[in-house]
Amino acid sequence: MESTFSVIRDNDLAKIELRGRLDANNAPALQDELKKLVGQPIKRLVFFAKDLEYISSAGLRTIIFAKQKIGAETRVFLIGAQEAILSVVKMSGLDTFMSIQDSFQE
Amino acid sequence: MPELVLPAILKNLDPLMAFITDAAGKMGFDDKKIFHIKLASEEILVNIINYAYPGGQGDIEIIVNSRGAEALVVAIADRGIAFDPLSLPEPDISAPLEKRTIGGLGVFLARKLMDEVTYRREEGRNILTFVKRKSSDQA
Numbered sequence: 001m002e003s004t005f006s007v008i009r010d011n012d013l014a015k016i017e018l019r020g021r022l023d024a025n026n027a028p029a030l031q032d033e034l035k036k037l038v039g040q041p042i043k044r045l046v047f048f049a050k051d052l053e054y055i056s057s058a059g060l061r062t063i064i065f066a067k068q069k070i071g072a073e074t075r076v077f078l079i080g081a082q083e084a085i086l087s088v089v090k091m092s093g094l095d096t097f098m099s100i101q102d103s104f105q106e
Numbered sequence: 107m108p109e110l111v112l113p114a115i116l117k118n119l120d121p122l123m124a125f126i127t128d129a130a131g132k133m134g135f136d137d138k139k140i141f142h143i144k145l146a147s148e149e150i151l152v153n154i155i156n157y158a159y160p161g162g163q164g165d166i167e168i169i170v171n172s173r174g175a176e177a178l179v180v181a182i183a184d185r186g187i188a189f190d191p192l193s194l195p196e197p198d199i200s201a202p203l204e205k206r207t208i209g210g211l212g213v214f215l216a217r218k219l220m221d222e223v224t225y226r227r228e229e230g231r232n233i234l235t236f237v238k239r240k241s242s243d244q245a
Contacts, residue, residue: 024119024152054141056148057212064206084141091218092211093199 001053007033012043013106014070019051022059030059034066042074046104050080060092067097079104107171114155114166114184122166123147129170130178135240142219143178143238149212150182150191150234158186158232173237177221181235189232190225192217 003020007030014037022030037045045066067076076098078089089095110125112118126147130140154166164185171179197210217223222237 023148024116054144056145056152057215058148058152060211064203067203068206084138087138088142088145088215091199091215093206096200097203 001051005030005033007037009037009040009042012041014040014042014045015048016046017048017051021054022052022062023054023056024058027056027058027062031062031065034062034070037066038069040070042070044075044077045070046077046079047098048079048104049082049085052081052085055085055088057092060089060094063094063098075099077101077104107169109167109169111165111167114159114164114186116152116155118166119148119151119155122151122168125168126170126180129172129180130238133172133175133178133240135178135238139238139240139242143180146216146220146223146236146238147180147182149216150236153189153191153212154182154184154186154232157189158184160187176241177237177239179235179237181233183231183233185231188227190227191234192223192225 001020003026005019006017008015047063067074078098078100080102081089086100108129110122112122123144127140127144130143135143151166158164167183169181173179191213194210194213196214216236220236221239221242224235226233
């Protein structure tokens, strides 16, 4: 699968769709996109991860960065992630600030 | 004793990782363990690519071995500045988010996911070796 991501902003909701891999190759590009949301009134930051096959610490750091920089009031969601991805997310303690759900209800 | 030597640049990350995961696949590791092997490999390789040769260039050498049919043994070496990644303090993954530090997470994950991780400095080389067993109960 090709590794791509898209960031779509809809008022105070930001949707990030992750496909393929999020690793040292492409995490910097995602971080650049997420930087554009810093200072914006984003209430919910939603990572759609159904088609995410692989994440490394570079990818995990990008999610931590997003939560830290976009705002303490921003809620972060991880939607539809596969079990192998979830095991790493939990091992890194990202589940302490992200809501992990099978599907997203707007 | 398959071996691969490539310049330590980000462009080579994929072939370096594939060399390791292909070996794991041939040994019959399941997908989740291959995911974890790939992740541990990436963390170690990226550290070398980013930090081993400041202002210069050098190689990464990978030697893949098996311990019987049960364990994959991967040694990753460079000739860069002496650095023991295992000396890094573990990140506090339960710290409040705003106090989370960004560094150290990769090595932390590699140690959690592999059954053994060891470092030695030998004849001007950093050699990091990890072992993953098929029967591993790590994660």
